[in-house]
Amino acid sequence: MNNPNELTVTIGGLERTLPTVRAGNLGRVPLVEFIGDSEFTNVAAQELVALIPAQTEVLLTVVTNALPLTHELSDRSGLPYVCARKKRRTYMQSPLIQEVPSMTLGVTETLWLDGPHAERLRGRRVAIVQDVIASGGTAQALARLVERAGGTVTGYLAAFRQGEPPMSVTVLQDLPRSL
């Protein structure tokens, strides 16, 4: 039961054992995986849908891990969602390009928001959706995309917080940074 390399979480009565990976001198970091687990995705969406900030008109997420969760939130709330990519696609038209300030040494990540998708944020109140918010770097980059597209951010929504992001986030649970 008490395997020191695992962490058990319960959402909406559904229990999942999270694997952990060794991450340098941080020790073992628990990994959340919604991909491949539609049942876990559904209970998390069910709990999160009530927490979507009032007045939100559009959800914004980023590939890949939060995609099924955001889809379910969108389906349950009736709010459309927009998805930023991490690579340029050939079909993108006038994409917004946003660097993510990264915690990892020297490695930066870039978000790409296709022009027509950015258009769906213009003048809209937008909630940022992620599976996990840790350093908050990706969340900040997504918020910046909202502003650059002419929208306003209503809040940050995630299933889990893992660390101390600089912004106020609405989550179902806190996870330890490491075990």
Add this chain to the structure above:
Amino acid sequence: MNTFKVQVGAVTRDLPIVPVAPGVSVALFNMLGDTEVTEAAGCELARLLPADIDVLVTPEVKALSLAHVISRESGKPYIVIRKTQKPYMVEPVAREVVSITTGKPQLLVLDGFDVQKIRGRKVAIVDDVVSSGGTLHSIRQIIEEVGGEVAAVVAVFTEGQERPEVTALGHLPLFEN
């Protein structure tokens, strides 16, 4: 902009026709951010899924929410083949493919952790659009290499040539100009 009208269940969309190579354009179908189409297609494809399928396998990224909906509706688990190797993967199985929409070699990677969920099982491959079949071919190779049997291929659309082996809800032409 020229568009091509498609119907998915009760939902219709006008897809933009965009050039992808000299002289060739495609009707761009992108389910990312289209909850209504994803739900309509997922529910319909779940209904068409052969009963003896054990597990769904889908390539990252665009068909991911579709696989989630088919999984939710059918009760069958789904596995995602990633396009980059992740540091946490255990003994990953990889293949390279050239994609029609990117024109570049694309890596497909199955986490070794997922191998046991495919070995000896009947697998349905889930994709948004099956076009040249390059991605499909590589995914099939990966599944067979780890001992799974590809028993069905389901997609929202086939594109270009007809593909009788694919269970699809519609067909997209290639546009030559």
